[in-house]
Amino acid sequence: MKRNRPKYMQIIDAAVVVIAEKGYHQAQVSKIAKQAGVADGTIYLYFRNKEDILISLFQEKMGNFIELIEGKIAGKTTAVEKLLMLVESHLEWVAGDSHLAIVTQLELRQSNKDLRLKINDVLKGYLKLIDKIVVEGIERDEFRKNLDVRLARQMIFGTIDETVTTWVMSDAKYDLLSLAGPLHQMLVNGCGYQTAGN
Amino acid sequence: MKRNRPKYMQIIDAAVVVIAEKGYHQAQVSKIAKQAGVADGTIYLYFRNKEDILISLFQEKMGNFIELIEGKIAGKTTAVEKLLMLVESHLEWVAGDSHLAIVTQLELRQSNKDLRLKINDVLKGYLKLIDKIVVEGIERDEFRKNLDVRLARQMIFGTIDETVTTWVMSDAKYDLLSLAGPLHQMLVNGCGYQTAGN
Amino acid sequence: MKRNRPKYMQIIDAAVVVIAEKGYHQAQVSKIAKQAGVADGTIYLYFRNKEDILISLFQEKMGNFIELIEGKIAGKTTAVEKLLMLVESHLEWVAGDSHLAIVTQLELRQSNKDLRLKINDVLKGYLKLIDKIVVEGIERDEFRKNLDVRLARQMIFGTIDETVTTWVMSDAKYDLLSLAGPLHQMLVNGCGYQTAGN
Amino acid sequence: MKRNRPKYMQIIDAAVVVIAEKGYHQAQVSKIAKQAGVADGTIYLYFRNKEDILISLFQEKMGNFIELIEGKIAGKTTAVEKLLMLVESHLEWVAGDSHLAIVTQLELRQSNKDLRLKINDVLKGYLKLIDKIVVEGIERDEFRKNLDVRLARQMIFGTIDETVTTWVMSDAKYDLLSLAGPLHQMLVNGCGYQTAGN
DNA sequence: TATGAATGAGTGTTCATTCAT
DNA sequence: AATGAATGAACACTCATTCAT
Structure with a gap:
């Protein structure tokens, strides 16, 4: 949950891209992870949940x-x-x-x-x-x-x-x-x- | 799909009540049907979809x-x-x-x-x-x-x-x-x- | 949730077979449904959860x-x-x-x-x-x-x-x-x- | 995998404590490692798997x-x-x-x-x-x-x-x-x- | 018209294990 | 020897819609 590591902003920026391009309801965690270039599970090292x-x-x-x-x-x-x-x-x-x-x-x-x-x-x-x-x-x-x-x-x-x-x-x-x-x-x-x- | 029959407005008014009381994401078709006093399937005689x-x-x-x-x-x-x-x-x-x-x-x-x-x-x-x-x-x-x-x-x-x-x-x-x-x-x-x- | 309909026992018997043959941890709801010859969702018309x-x-x-x-x-x-x-x-x-x-x-x-x-x-x-x-x-x-x-x-x-x-x-x-x-x-x-x- | 080193029993005793207090299904490897005072990965130097x-x-x-x-x-x-x-x-x-x-x-x-x-x-x-x-x-x-x-x-x-x-x-x-x-x-x-x- | 039982696609989250350091 | 960040497979449950009656 360390919010100062590079992957924290990397995931947030990936979320912006995915939500903007696919829409809120099509922005699955797995899509955000893929866009951020990390594994699904890695998301949960930086965020409690979606x-x-x-x-x-x-x-x-x-x-x-x-x-x-x-x-x-x-x-x-x-x-x-x-x-x-x-x-x-x-x-x-x-x-x-x-x-x-x-x-x-x-x-x-x-x-x-x-x-x-x-x-x-x-x-x-x-x-x-x-x-x-x-x-x-x-x-x-x-x-x-x-x-x-x-x-x-x-x-x-x-x-x-x-x-x-x-x-x-x-x-x-x-x-x-x-x-x-x-x-x-x-x-x-x-x-x-x-x-x-x- | 006749919009002038009494059940048409009956269902719409039921939708208003259910959505207002339960919220958009808790307003399932079955709840609206129940509130309107009709069967789930009846909804689809008056509306194409939710x-x-x-x-x-x-x-x-x-x-x-x-x-x-x-x-x-x-x-x-x-x-x-x-x-x-x-x-x-x-x-x-x-x-x-x-x-x-x-x-x-x-x-x-x-x-x-x-x-x-x-x-x-x-x-x-x-x-x-x-x-x-x-x-x-x-x-x-x-x-x-x-x-x-x-x-x-x-x-x-x-x-x-x-x-x-x-x-x-x-x-x-x-x-x-x-x-x-x-x-x-x-x-x-x-x-x-x-x-x-x- | 009607427990006197035929599908109720049908699902229970399917669960016995699947659990016995695959083991407790391999007895997914979808396997039980398949064995019972019903859709996954039908399970939840008869049981609250797994x-x-x-x-x-x-x-x-x-x-x-x-x-x-x-x-x-x-x-x-x-x-x-x-x-x-x-x-x-x-x-x-x-x-x-x-x-x-x-x-x-x-x-x-x-x-x-x-x-x-x-x-x-x-x-x-x-x-x-x-x-x-x-x-x-x-x-x-x-x-x-x-x-x-x-x-x-x-x-x-x-x-x-x-x-x-x-x-x-x-x-x-x-x-x-x-x-x-x-x-x-x-x-x-x-x-x-x-x-x-x- | 040497079973006579001090950390071997240290990890086993930690497992007993964690399982007893949290239950079998809540006894994750990471919890056992923490209780034993070692890193997750260290567990695997002493045990093949969980x-x-x-x-x-x-x-x-x-x-x-x-x-x-x-x-x-x-x-x-x-x-x-x-x-x-x-x-x-x-x-x-x-x-x-x-x-x-x-x-x-x-x-x-x-x-x-x-x-x-x-x-x-x-x-x-x-x-x-x-x-x-x-x-x-x-x-x-x-x-x-x-x-x-x-x-x-x-x-x-x-x-x-x-x-x-x-x-x-x-x-x-x-x-x-x-x-x-x-x-x-x-x-x-x-x-x-x-x-x-x- | 009206019914309601049945359908089945879709997804956030955990955790044992690995491996670069 | 020791670390711990990163991995990715796996699954119960909901609900809009259909269709035989």
């Missing part, structure tokens, strides 16, 4: 992403700028790894309730990040004073998520990154920020 | 809902008013049938990709309705001229969906209907509409 | 045997005669169904502790029968007054069981039934009964 | 026991006295090492047929010892002239074995040693010996 592979996958990938964004945001002053950075980073992250995008946006959502609850725990870190930006925006008078933080967070996350899911389901037929600007404008307007062109 | 039950369920329930909203919206003049009506109706619909809410917001999303694609077909009718309101809002100068219709639609649907999902996952612990006003304000602001209090 | 097949097997076969002996014994007057009847019946039963003998004497004993505990429950009926004969023998002054009933029962059962197991492990090379007389004499002597030839 | 550990265990422990009894019996004159010594020694041996008792009476019997045949080879030394006492008893006119030696041996071994097994399965709740006298009386009576109190 579910543990999927949770670990989400934690590693989403966890890294959240840390990445936190770093990028730290350099920005206003909530509006921070939100732009978050939107851009999110779209870049998704567009940069199509396999991972398919896995997190489509395939992993068909998992059972237990797994989804654990995935939600990981997501909470991301939602808290959004909350912090919204609260800051209100305090700095960038956003409406009477803005409901939870609703604003649900708008920001729901909109980005829906945008990304639509894009993934379209087989990435159009340019996702160019949507960052317009998307950002909608979200800050929704938060009560008055953009110039309005 | 997937067909779920698609039909979504079509019947969501189809009714779309028709309902279309009627309500027809009586409104402005896009802003129409959007408020849509948000209110959506929240009322969800809050009014907790079984159906659990099924559509949580359980049916665990279905495989094929089923989800077919569910999306049904949703398209709803998304078109939103598109129509957005286009009208732009033409009537209520919304920004340069508003991206697809993005606006994704914001509106994504935000409502995320709000409802969060509420369902919280076991409906708070009042959903009272969120309609604030939710609506965020969405129209996002579309470039200047509300009074801003 | 363990349930084995317990039921023991209950049906041993249960019948105990009833059989009880009937035969009822016709006898003295404890000595009853014990002879029990020994003869036991040896006849075993010698009459070599498959069943292998299963109960050798194969089923390799089962796990849970299963063995349940098998012991069934055996208790047999042990109680022995106890009754011993108690009667003491009361009727056929056996020693100070005979320890539990020890006598362990001698009677242990001796018969060891005799039968040795015979089964020898591949039934010699005549088992002819041992009934000498075996019986030893046991009643052990209980304090004075046989003529002594 | 079965070889168990056979060796039985040989070492039972072999010692047989030698012990042979010595004790040598000092006795009559077959009746020798049998008493055997019964007492057997019960003392079992009662003195509860781990070993569990292993030999309960756990090792769940092994497969091959292993049981090899265990029987070890037991033959014990059975021959019993045979010798019985033959001597007949020759010395202590036992019946027409006593069947094999049956007598099966009675003696089967009775002791059943008594011990029942005691072990009862979690050693009562005093086993005090049964030696009554047990012995039953056995010699069974062999045709007339005890005083009869």
Whole structure:
């Protein structure tokens, strides 16, 4: 169960590939093992069970992403700028790894309730990040004073998520990154920020 | 396969109850048959297969809902008013049938990709309705001229969906209907509409 | 799970054959199903799980045997005669169904502790029968007054069981039934009964 | 594979502990290795395979026991006295090492047929010892002239074995040693010996 | 129409054994 | 001699669907 050995990430990356290409329900442990170039049994030296592979996958990938964004945001002053950075980073992250995008946006959502609850725990870190930006925006008078933080967070996350899911389901037929600007404008307007062109 | 016989809706309603109470992965055909008071084999006189039950369920329930909203919206003049009506109706619909809410917001999303694609077909009718309101809002100068219709639609649907999902996952612990006003304000602001209090 | 349908006994008899011929650890459910002439899944319409097949097997076969002996014994007057009847019946039963003998004497004993505990429950009926004969023998002054009933029962059962197991492990090379007389004499002597030839 | 190195007995003793505490089916090689304080692979420097550990265990422990009894019996004159010594020694041996008792009476019997045949080879030394006492008893006119030696041996071994097994399965709740006298009386009576109190 | 007994394909996980170091 | 990471074969059980009645 040593999570710092090379085979740990090797198996997780193999799981991403197999799930993305074959789909969640066709991602048998034996297929993941084959893709990772290890024996079936070796999987269980690094993960408790199949579910543990999927949770670990989400934690590693989403966890890294959240840390990445936190770093990028730290350099920005206003909530509006921070939100732009978050939107851009999110779209870049998704567009940069199509396999991972398919896995997190489509395939992993068909998992059972237990797994989804654990995935939600990981997501909470991301939602808290959004909350912090919204609260800051209100305090700095960038956003409406009477803005409901939870609703604003649900708008920001729901909109980005829906945008990304639509894009993934379209087989990435159009340019996702160019949507960052317009998307950002909608979200800050929704938060009560008055953009110039309005 | 006659869809107008009483047992057709009887089976669909049984499916809603079973899925809501037991969860998607515990909703075996035999359980649905038992709940509907028919034999397992009878199911296959009305539906091609299990997937067909779920698609039909979504079509019947969501189809009714779309028709309902279309009627309500027809009586409104402005896009802003129409959007408020849509948000209110959506929240009322969800809050009014907790079984159906659990099924559509949580359980049916665990279905495989094929089923989800077919569910999306049904949703398209709803998304078109939103598109129509957005286009009208732009033409009537209520919304920004340069508003991206697809993005606006994704914001509106994504935000409502995320709000409802969060509420369902919280076991409906708070009042959903009272969120309609604030939710609506965020969405129209996002579309470039200047509300009074801003 | 209806235990009075023909397939119930059909599956149990198939299990006896497969276990006797292939051994306990090679008696996969699929082999039993094939031998019974039914599909794998059909097994589970009649038994909860594999363990349930084995317990039921023991209950049906041993249960019948105990009833059989009880009937035969009822016709006898003295404890000595009853014990002879029990020994003869036991040896006849075993010698009459070599498959069943292998299963109960050798194969089923390799089962796990849970299963063995349940098998012991069934055996208790047999042990109680022995106890009754011993108690009667003491009361009727056929056996020693100070005979320890539990020890006598362990001698009677242990001796018969060891005799039968040795015979089964020898591949039934010699005549088992002819041992009934000498075996019986030893046991009643052990209980304090004075046989003529002594 | 040198059986006189310290680790040989170290591993056997570890096997006794692990099997007694966890049960036969939970006694994985890795657990035995851990208990013995050696690496998994080291086991295979001293034993051909897992079965070889168990056979060796039985040989070492039972072999010692047989030698012990042979010595004790040598000092006795009559077959009746020798049998008493055997019964007492057997019960003392079992009662003195509860781990070993569990292993030999309960756990090792769940092994497969091959292993049981090899265990029987070890037991033959014990059975021959019993045979010798019985033959001597007949020759010395202590036992019946027409006593069947094999049956007598099966009675003696089967009775002791059943008594011990029942005691072990009862979690050693009562005093086993005090049964030696009554047990012995039953056995010699069974062999045709007339005890005083009869 | 309606029934429900029967079907049979499909998979996560364990653990004795090996072998490069 | 000793290690322990890696191997890979093996199997009980579920449930959507069928079809004889």
